[in-house]
Amino acid sequence: MKDFIQTLSADQTKELERQYALYANGVQEIIPADEFKQKIAKSLVEKKPLKVKLGLDPSAPDVHIGHTVVLQKLKQFQDNGHIVQLIIGDFTGRIGDPTGKSTVRKQLTDEEVRHNAQTYFEQFGKVLDMDKVELHYNADWLSKLNFEDVIQLAGKITVARLLERNDFTARISTGKPISLHEFFYPLMQGYDSVILESDLELGGTDQHFNVLMGRHLQEHYGKEKQVVMLLPLLEGLDGVEKMSKSKGNYIGINEDPNEMFGKMMSIPDELMPKYIELATDYTMDEKNKLKDDLQAGRLHPRDAKIRLGKTFVRMFHGEEAAEKAEQHFRAVFQKGAVPDEIPSMKWNGSGTAAVVDLLVGLRLLSSKSEARKMIQNGGVKLNGEKVSDIKLEIEIKDDTIVQVGKRKFVKLTL
Amino acid sequence: MKDFIQTLSADQTKELERQYALYANGVQEIIPADEFKQKIAKSLVEKKPLKVKLGLDPSAPDVHIGHTVVLQKLKQFQDNGHIVQLIIGDFTGRIGDPTGKSTVRKQLTDEEVRHNAQTYFEQFGKVLDMDKVELHYNADWLSKLNFEDVIQLAGKITVARLLERNDFTARISTGKPISLHEFFYPLMQGYDSVILESDLELGGTDQHFNVLMGRHLQEHYGKEKQVVMLLPLLEGLDGVEKMSKSKGNYIGINEDPNEMFGKMMSIPDELMPKYIELATDYTMDEKNKLKDDLQAGRLHPRDAKIRLGKTFVRMFHGEEAAEKAEQHFRAVFQKGAVPDEIPSMKWNGSGTAAVVDLLVGLRLLSSKSEARKMIQNGGVKLNGEKVSDIKLEIEIKDDTIVQVGKRKFVKLTL
Numbered sequence: 001m002k003d004f005i006q007t008l009s010a011d012q013t014k015e016l017e018r019q020y021a022l023y024a025n026g027v028q029e030i031i032p033a034d035e036f037k038q039k040i041a042k043s044l045v046e047k048k049p050l051k052v053k054l055g056l057d058p059s060a061p062d063v064h065i066g067h068t069v070v071l072q073k074l075k076q077f078q079d080n081g082h083i084v085q086l087i088i089g090d091f092t093g094r095i096g097d098p099t100g101k102s103t104v105r106k107q108l109t110d111e112e113v114r115h116n117a118q119t120y121f122e123q124f125g126k127v128l129d130m131d132k133v134e135l136h137y138n139a140d141w142l143s144k145l146n147f148e149d150v151i152q153l154a155g156k157i158t159v160a161r162l163l164e165r166n167d168f169t170a171r172i173s174t175g176k177p178i179s180l181h182e183f184f185y186p187l188m189q190g191y192d193s194v195i196l197e198s199d200l201e202l203g204g205t206d207q208h209f210n211v212l213m214g215r216h217l218q219e220h221y222g223k224e225k226q227v228v229m230l231l232p233l234l235e236g237l238d239g240v241e242k243m244s245k246s247k248g249n250y251i252g253i254n255e256d257p258n259e260m261f262g263k264m265m266s267i268p269d270e271l272m273p274k275y276i277e278l279a280t281d282y283t284m285d286e287k288n289k290l291k292d293d294l295q296a297g298r299l300h301p302r303d304a305k306i307r308l309g310k311t312f313v314r315m316f317h318g319e320e321a322a323e324k325a326e327q328h329f330r331a332v333f334q335k336g337a338v339p340d341e342i343p344s345m346k347w348n349g350s351g352t353a354a355v356v357d358l359l360v361g362l363r364l365l366s367s368k369s370e371a372r373k374m375i376q377n378g379g380v381k382l383n384g385e386k387v388s389d390i391k392l393e394i395e396i397k398d399d400t401i402v403q404v405g406k407r408k409f410v411k412l413t414l
Numbered sequence: 415m416k417d418f419i420q421t422l423s424a425d426q427t428k429e430l431e432r433q434y435a436l437y438a439n440g441v442q443e444i445i446p447a448d449e450f451k452q453k454i455a456k457s458l459v460e461k462k463p464l465k466v467k468l469g470l471d472p473s474a475p476d477v478h479i480g481h482t483v484v485l486q487k488l489k490q491f492q493d494n495g496h497i498v499q500l501i502i503g504d505f506t507g508r509i510g511d512p513t514g515k516s517t518v519r520k521q522l523t524d525e526e527v528r529h530n531a532q533t534y535f536e537q538f539g540k541v542l543d544m545d546k547v548e549l550h551y552n553a554d555w556l557s558k559l560n561f562e563d564v565i566q567l568a569g570k571i572t573v574a575r576l577l578e579r580n581d582f583t584a585r586i587s588t589g590k591p592i593s594l595h596e597f598f599y600p601l602m603q604g605y606d607s608v609i610l611e612s613d614l615e616l617g618g619t620d621q622h623f624n625v626l627m628g629r630h631l632q633e634h635y636g637k638e639k640q641v642v643m644l645l646p647l648l649e650g651l652d653g654v655e656k657m658s659k660s661k662g663n664y665i666g667i668n669e670d671p672n673e674m675f676g677k678m679m680s681i682p683d684e685l686m687p688k689y690i691e692l693a694t695d696y697t698m699d700e701k702n703k704l705k706d707d708l709q710a711g712r713l714h715p716r717d718a719k720i721r722l723g724k725t726f727v728r729m730f731h732g733e734e735a736a737e738k739a740e741q742h743f744r745a746v747f748q749k750g751a752v753p754d755e756i757p758s759m760k761w762n763g764s765g766t767a768a769v770v771d772l773l774v775g776l777r778l779l780s781s782k783s784e785a786r787k788m789i790q791n792g793g794v795k796l797n798g799e800k801v802s803d804i805k806l807e808i809e810i811k812d813d814t815i816v817q818v819g820k821r822k823f824v825k826l827t828l
Contacts, residue, residue: 143560148508148509150561155593157594160592
């Protein structure tokens with residue numbers, strides 16, 4: 001690659017440094033960083049936007065705050081005039097799992113794929129300007145490859161290299177079978193970069209192998225190699241595991257404002273800097289000031305969380321919803337009061353009931369054992385008074401308020 | 415599979431036993447033997463011929479006696495009314511080696527493939543009745559597969575299973591790269607059996623993995639599984655290594671009758687039973703009698719070789735050529751005489767010449783060092799007299815007979 005940096009004017013050099021600092025901020029790794037600078041320099045010299053790629057799995061279109069780490073990064077590129085390429089991996093989705101063993105890779109109909117893609121785009125629209133995004137479906141090119149093309153593709157990678165992927169290594173060493181077709185998922189993703197001539201591909205750190213495949217294949221197909229940008233994985237509400245829907249430790253971007261706000265308040269204090277850094281739409285200066293204030297003790301963690309909660313609601317539901325969610329939170333939790341609006345539920349049983357039956361019957365908890373545990377942990381209140389006896393029977397009266405945990409309230413009607 | 419053997423009449427049982435004994439004779443392994451018996455029984459009950467498959471590599475169409483081991487076996491099936499399926503692997507030939515590293519897998523044009531196939535068929539016609547053979551080119555179906563079909567195919571085999579193939583195992587353990595596309599060669603061969611619904615596939619023992627792939631894939635595509643028949647590899651003239659053109663230890667079936675006869679006379683005595691068993695068109699009784707006579711000392715090894723030499727010439731050049739080759743051999747070698755017809759060559763040099771220059775100049779030997787070695791080994795004669803001095807200079811006279819080894823004669827003219 002030509003040395004574009006040497007050819008920049010003073011203003012352009014300044015602009016290069018500004019953009020690089022912005023993009024590199026909060027990123028785990030850029031491979032290789034010097035090529036990335038050259039790519040930015042080239043785009044400044046040639047006045048051509050960079051093509052910044054993100055691949056999407058069409059099987060799980062529920063977007064949560066964890067996903068927005070990469071979306072926020074894409075937004076930064078978009079704000080600076082670069083092109084975001086979103087690729088729906090519909091070819092993979094259409095194939096499913098030929099061995100029929102994987103439930104994750106179940107075969108999707110074209111309709112399901114288009115529906116899921118639409119679901120993605122609606123949610124992504126809360127972060128990105130979707131009018132400026134390039135949308136692609138990789139079946140458009142992958143379905144056109146014939147056996148000979150596939151052999152040419154397979155000829156560009158060794159078996160040893162594929163076996164280096166962490167999950168393959170682990171399965172080989174534990175004797176768990178790898179079906180040969182699985183080797184093609186990273187190749188497909190890489191081939192997308194060949195077709196789209198992407199300059200940069202983004203992914204979580206767990207995508208390390210797959211995104212580098214694009215770089216490898218582009219080189220073997222005689223294209224300019226993409227740079228790879230790996231973003232940290234955001235831990236979920238538990239502060240330990242990667243945020244994911246299946247683990248239940250997530251904040252969905254389509255969730256109800258009060259739920260979103262409340263969940264945000266529940267994260268461990270030590271996660272806050274990471275959430276600020278990775279998931280908000282603050283400027284770098286705002287992020288740094290907020291983190292500094294927190295660390296210096298000028299800002300109470302609870303107040304920082306309120307600010308974050310409000311920010312997330314604003315990002316995905318707008319200013320007004322953010323204000324309301326904050327008011328709701330302050331009313332319920334800070335004053336210890338019950339919220340203004342509590343859903344009413346009709347209780348059809350006899351005049352008296354065991355509290356555990358009540359909790360399960362109202363679907364506030366999913367089993368009697370859970371109900372007993374929640375009572376033992378002091379998490380159940382009747383009309384504001386804590387229940388301590390797991391065998392308690394009560395007389396059902398109109399307007400009895402049942403509270404489970406901090407945020408679930410039900411008003412009984414007869 | 416239904417138990418067809420149980421349903422056979424007494425005559426059919428006898429016929430089953432006859433055919434099974436014939437086919438199993440001289441075979442290294444039948445996988446599995448009981449299924450093979452059922453297949454024969456089924457063909458007797460349903461009066462339907464078996465489909466017996468042999469795959470051919472279109473890149474090396476020179477056929478030698480080593481190849482005829484499998485051809486003789488196919489001939490037995492053909493003589494009993496079964497169908498021989500010959501498959502030219504032209505799809506593989508058209509692809510070549512996508513990494514460009516293998517000289518063996520160089521890309522062939524369609525024309526080269528058709529030409530090589532024709533060369534095969536002409537030679538095979540010396541053993542098989544080509545009018546009754548089914549000819550196939552696997553590009554007819556393989557070139558029609560798309561990426562989705564290939565993924566379905568790849569989904570039917572695990573990486574671990576492929577790595578079990580001997581040459582792959584060896585390369586992994588020595589760190590030599592395996593390109594991913596190489597995994598597809600056995601899959602292609604196996605898929606041919608799926609398409610052709612072969613009942614049986616023949617191969618040398620070195621084809622163990624590849625022919626079993628057909629059985630595996632047929633099962634996964636819901637077809638009746640083929641039985642696999644592995645034939646011993648015939649050692650070449652050196653008695654040690656597998657006969658092959660590249661090792662120079664072969665008898666080509668298109669070779670000159672005298673050359674073929676002479677080469678046959680040069681094989682080690684202990685190889686004779688194997689050649690008799692595997693490469694001749696004798697009946698089982700004839701084979702057994704010949705081998706018994708040899709072992710009991712009733713037949714001199716030299717006489718047995720003469721008989722074999724004559725047999726091979728007859729098989730590939732006809733009765734008359736066989737008679738002539740025997741006469742030529744007896745005239746030259748048994749009586750120690752020079753043959754009737756010796757090619758004349760003009761010597762353009764001066765009146766005298768060093769013998770080594772003469773030998774190289776006449777192209778009887780390819781280098782001076784070879785010429786010196788041959789003289790030292792007593793392999794060079796001038797007019798019937800052994801030359802012992804490697805520096806000998808002789809006067810060139812008309813009609814001087816130069817002899818190298820046992821079979822090369824040249825008459826000099828001025």
